[in-house]
Amino acid sequence: MFVSVEKLLDGLRSIPExxxxxxxxxxxxxxxxxxxxxxxKYFFWSENFYTRNLIYKDERFEVMAICWEKGQISRIHxxxxxxxxxMVTTGKLRGQNFKxxxxxxxxxxxxxxxxxxxxxxxxxxxxxxxxxxxxxVLNLPEFDERAVSLHxxxxxxxxxxxxxxxxxxxxxxxxxxxxxxGKLCDGIKL
Numbered sequence: 001m002f003v004s005v006e007k008l009l010d011g012l013r014s015i016p017e018x019x020x021x022x023x024x025x026x027x028x029x030x031x032x033x034x035x036x037x038x039x040x041k042y043f044f045w046s047e048n049f050y051t052r053n054l055i056y057k058d059e060r061f062e063v064m065a066i067c068w069e070k071g072q073i074s075r076i077h078x079x080x081x082x083x084x085x086x087m088v089t090t091g092k093l094r095g096q097n098f099k100x101x102x103x104x105x106x107x108x109x110x111x112x113x114x115x116x117x118x119x120x121x122x123x124x125x126x127x128x129x130x131x132x133x134x135x136x137v138l139n140l141p142e143f144d145e146r147a148v149s150l151h152x153x154x155x156x157x158x159x160x161x162x163x164x165x166x167x168x169x170x171x172x173x174x175x176x177x178x179x180x181x182g183k184l185c186d187g188i189k190l
Contacts, residue, residue: 002035033123041182051178061154068139076163084128091147092121
């Protein structure tokens with residue numbers, strides 16, 4: 001049975017702080033797949049980049065709809081030591097995890113290796129493991145469709161580390177929203 005995003009938010013807010021753990025939130029999301037129609041007002045698409053559309057944010061967590069055109073991928077990134085869960089409400093996405101083989105933080109050097117990968121569709125929930133937080137999300141061309149993923153981050157954050165495997169480097173990058181509460185942010189051109 002699918003739930004509205006409002007019911008999902010009510011449920012997330014009702015989880016006590018001490019129980020807002022990776023496993024408990026993962027279980028809650030698995031038991032409460034979101035009705036796609038209830039988040040459709042947050043869908044904004046761009047041929048140039050995937051879009052980050054804020055649905056809800058408080059001091060404890062934020063919920064975002066991320067819209068992916070065919071073939072769009074994220075940078076390889078981390079979540080700044082925060083917890084993350086996701087479910088794909090529309091289409092299909094692949095998650096690719098990485099481990100650090102070698103790092104020199106002073107030089108911005110980081111050599112990564114691929115580890116496990118997983119495909120998500122049909123509102124299946126997933127979580128980013130804090131032990132292996134570096135990953136990438138891909139809407140592969142062979143999936144041949146748009147995708148929408150619902151992401152929950154705890155705590156909210158506005159920067160992360162982005163990794164480049166071609167140069168074995170990493171750097172801190174700022175994050176921004178495409179839309180907030182169903183309205184495009186100032187200066188955003190799709």
